[in-house]
Amino acid sequence: MTWNRESKLNGFLVLLGVMAAWELAARAALFNPLLFPPMSKIVGSFFALLFSGEIPAQMLSSMRRAATGYFLAAIVFIPLGILMGLFNGVYRALEIVIESARPIPPPVIVPLAMLFFGLGDGMKVFTIFFSCAWPILLNTIDGVRNIDRVLLHTARTFGLSQGKTIASVIVPAASPQVMTGLRISLAITLILVVISEMVGSSDGIGYFILDAQRRLKVDRMYAGMLSLALLGYLLNQLFVLFSSRFLSWHRGMRAAR
Amino acid sequence: MNSRPINVAGLAVFAALLLLWELSSRSSPNLGAYLPPPSDALRSLFRFAVARELFSHLVDTLGRFLLGYVIAAALAVGLGIVLGYFRFAHSLCDVLIELLRPMPSVAIIPVAILLLGIGNTMMVAVTVYACAWPILLNTIDGVRNIDRTLIDTGRTFGLGRWKILRTIALPAAAPYVATGLRISLPIALILVTTSEMVVGGSGLGYFILDQERSFRITEMYAGIVVVALLGYVLNRIFVALEERMTVWHRGSTLRGRP
Numbered sequence: 001m002t003w004n005r006e007s008k009l010n011g012f013l014v015l016l017g018v019m020a021a022w023e024l025a026a027r028a029a030l031f032n033p034l035l036f037p038p039m040s041k042i043v044g045s046f047f048a049l050l051f052s053g054e055i056p057a058q059m060l061s062s063m064r065r066a067a068t069g070y071f072l073a074a075i076v077f078i079p080l081g082i083l084m085g086l087f088n089g090v091y092r093a094l095e096i097v098i099e100s101a102r103p104i105p106p107p108v109i110v111p112l113a114m115l116f117f118g119l120g121d122g123m124k125v126f127t128i129f130f131s132c133a134w135p136i137l138l139n140t141i142d143g144v145r146n147i148d149r150v151l152l153h154t155a156r157t158f159g160l161s162q163g164k165t166i167a168s169v170i171v172p173a174a175s176p177q178v179m180t181g182l183r184i185s186l187a188i189t190l191i192l193v194v195i196s197e198m199v200g201s202s203d204g205i206g207y208f209i210l211d212a213q214r215r216l217k218v219d220r221m222y223a224g225m226l227s228l229a230l231l232g233y234l235l236n237q238l239f240v241l242f243s244s245r246f247l248s249w250h251r252g253m254r255a256a257r
Numbered sequence: 258m259n260s261r262p263i264n265v266a267g268l269a270v271f272a273a274l275l276l277l278w279e280l281s282s283r284s285s286p287n288l289g290a291y292l293p294p295p296s297d298a299l300r301s302l303f304r305f306a307v308a309r310e311l312f313s314h315l316v317d318t319l320g321r322f323l324l325g326y327v328i329a330a331a332l333a334v335g336l337g338i339v340l341g342y343f344r345f346a347h348s349l350c351d352v353l354i355e356l357l358r359p360m361p362s363v364a365i366i367p368v369a370i371l372l373l374g375i376g377n378t379m380m381v382a383v384t385v386y387a388c389a390w391p392i393l394l395n396t397i398d399g400v401r402n403i404d405r406t407l408i409d410t411g412r413t414f415g416l417g418r419w420k421i422l423r424t425i426a427l428p429a430a431a432p433y434v435a436t437g438l439r440i441s442l443p444i445a446l447i448l449v450t451t452s453e454m455v456v457g458g459s460g461l462g463y464f465i466l467d468q469e470r471s472f473r474i475t476e477m478y479a480g481i482v483v484v485a486l487l488g489y490v491l492n493r494i495f496v497a498l499e500e501r502m503t504v505w506h507r508g509s510t511l512r513g514r515p
Contacts, residue, residue, distance in 0.1 A: 010345075011352030018353065035371055089266065096267035097274060103488030105446040105456060108481055110464060111469035115291055115477075190361040195451050198366070199466065206364070210455070213367035221371075225364050232359030 017140055019072025037219045046223035055205075055227050062204040063231075065121050066193045069128025070185060077133050078178060080139025082153050083171065091141070098137070106131030106192055110199050124196040124204075132185035143174030172249075179243045186239055203232075291474065296476035307476055308405055311464065311483055316462045319487070321377060325384025326445045333389040334434055337396025342426065347397070358394075362387035362444070363451055376458040384448045391444065392437035399433025400426055442495055446488055461487070500504050 019039045024030060026038035049055040084091040109130050110123070117123040150171055155165045197206030205228055212221035275295050282289040301307050340347045365386050372377035403426055411421045453462030461484045468477035 007348065008351070009354075010348040011350065014349050015352045015356065092264050093266045094272045095264055096271040100271065100485070100489075103492060104452050104481060104485040105443065105488055107447055107451040108465045108484050110454070111466045111477060113483065115469055115474065187361070191363050191447070194361050194363050195447075195454075198363070198451075199454050209364055210367050213371055218371065221367055225360060225368070228364050229356060229360035232361060233355075236359055 024151045034216065035218060037222070040056065041219050042222040042226070045219040048228050049220065049223050051225070055208075055224070058203060058205045058224075059227065059231060062193050062197065062206065065124040065196075065204070066128060066189045068121070069125040069192075070132055070189045072125065073129045073132035073185065074134055074182060076129075076141050077136040081137045081178075081181075082144055082166065082174070084137070085141040085144025085174070086170070098134075102134050107195050107199075110196050113196075114200050117199045119202070124193060127196045128189050128192045131188050135184040135188065136178070136181040139177050139184070140174060143177030143181075144170060146177070147173045151158075176247055179247060183239055183243070186235060187232075190228075190235070194228070232238070293475045293478065295478075297475050298482065301432035301475045302479045303480065306395065307479060311461075311480065314363060314459055314461045314464045314480075315483060315487065318453065318484075321380045321384065321449045321453075321460065322445050322491075325381045325449065326388055326441070327390035328381070329385040329441065329445070330392055330438060331498070332385065333392035337393045337434075337437075338422070338426070338430070340393075340398055341397040341400025341430070342422065344407030354393075358390060360392070362448065364382050366452055366455055369452075370456060375458065378451060380452040380460075383452050384445050387448045388445045389439040392434065395433045395440070396430060399430030402433070403429045421459045432503055435503060439495060439499070443488065446484075446491070450484065 021040040022036070026033060026036045045053075084094060106127065109127050113123040113126045117126055132251075147170060151169055152165070155169045160169070193204065194206035194209075197204035198210045201207040205224060209221055209224040209228070212218070212224060278292065279294045279296060282292050284296040303313070340350060362383070365383050369379045369383045369386075380473055388399060401482035407425050407429060408421060411425045416424070422463055449460065450462030450465075454466045457463050457467070465477055465480040465484070468474070
């Protein structure tokens with residue numbers, strides 16, 4: 001077997017090297033041990049927190065908020081996007097309202113949401129709902145607008161009703177781009193759930209990390225970040241799996257297989 | 258400039274919503290406490306004390322944003338070119354990138370507080386970290402997707418590696434780099450305002466949260482208006498710059514067809 005210079009193994013070796021260097025540097029107390037606990041301690045406390053159920057419990061409350069806001073946004077803004085993509089009048093009517101709300105950076109919605117919903121779940125759900133709205137809405141509009149005219153003409157030729165055309169032609173044809181919007185929003189959802197829990201919460205993974213930092217439980221902080229990275233990775237993989245199954249008909253139509 | 262007709266329907270709906278908001282807040286003091294009439298929020302923007310305070314916070318936020326964004330662009334484009342051009346370098350960093358990328362970038366804030374304290378350095382650092390990802394990944398993609406013929410042509414003409422990089426690879430990857438820069442623009446604003454909220458002190462994020470906590474609701478809305486304007490203006494500036502810089506590219510794509 002010859003050694004491939006560009007093998008995937010390189011990356012893992014580097015990762016192992018970094019972890020080993022971290023461990024050694026921390027054990028030799030090269031850096032402030034308060035800030036850099038040894039890697040083994042971080043991994044150890046990660047598993048301890050995992051099996052004691054503390055991290056899963058925090059994750060669960062974060063995920064409940066994230067899922068509620070995310071799906072609410074999808075339920076409201078995909079149909080709205082379809083309407084706005086189909087009917088230019090609707091688009092023109094809402095254009096200025098949307099364009100004036102869109103440049104608001106989502107984190108500054110947190111204080112506003114705190115005012116209306118207090119510190120509970122409603123505040124986080126609303127923040128996520130608001131910030132997921134734009135990628136979903138704009139991508140759906142684009143997706144509907146970019147539908148091949150021939151498809152629509154064909155539907156009309158076959159005498160499909162408006163409702164039937166939307167359900168069996170427009171929604172499937174726009175779905176790849178809707179998926180793009182949903183995928184962008186997934187990343188945004190995670191960011192916003194962490195932000196809203198950092199600013200106003202007493203549980204959830206964002207709170208957990210910031211709280212660990214404030215109490216100088218640094219190994220817990222790193223363990224929380226590790227679990228957040230794993231969660232992000234997992235959610236993304238799940239999404240890819242789901243969307244490739246959902247869009248499998250579409251892949252065959254593209255030039256690149 | 259452009260001859261796009263004014264969107265009358267859009268303006269009408271916008272005005273109607275504002276009017277509805279204004280009337281309902283004025284008629285119900287209960288609601289007005291949470292949702293003050295928009296005219297009040299606008300008027301407070303022009304009160305000298307509020308305006309002066311907002312302006313100084315705006316300057317702080319803008320400074321952090323610019324510094325973080327520019328540093329991120331310089332670092333990530335540089336690194337992206339290296340990782341895109343040299344497959345060996347990429348194979349070394351691949352796993353580290355895949356491990357760090359899915360972590361929501363705001364989770365880095367506690368670490369940054371720990372290492373860098375709660376000053377400007379920390380806020381700029383988290384902005385750099387978060388903005389670097391889209392720029393880095395898009396630059397790598399851009400360099401990798403360069404048409405082989407372009408590079409081969411360069412080689413045929415006897416260009417050295419450095420010359421190829423500068424005169425062929427960089428311009429050809431520019432549209433991708435621009436995409437990365439556009440994606441990271443709102444991300445930079447998210448990170449700056451979030452870190453201002455978490456550590457406090459100054460900046461628009463801090464101002465808005467602080468007004469909410471001291472129940473000066475009108476000022477809070479005024480702050481949100483200012484931050485929205487900031488986001489809007491930054492985006493417009495970016496689009497204008499991008500059009501100017503990639504003018505040569507548009508001619509060769511579908512978008513630029515007459």
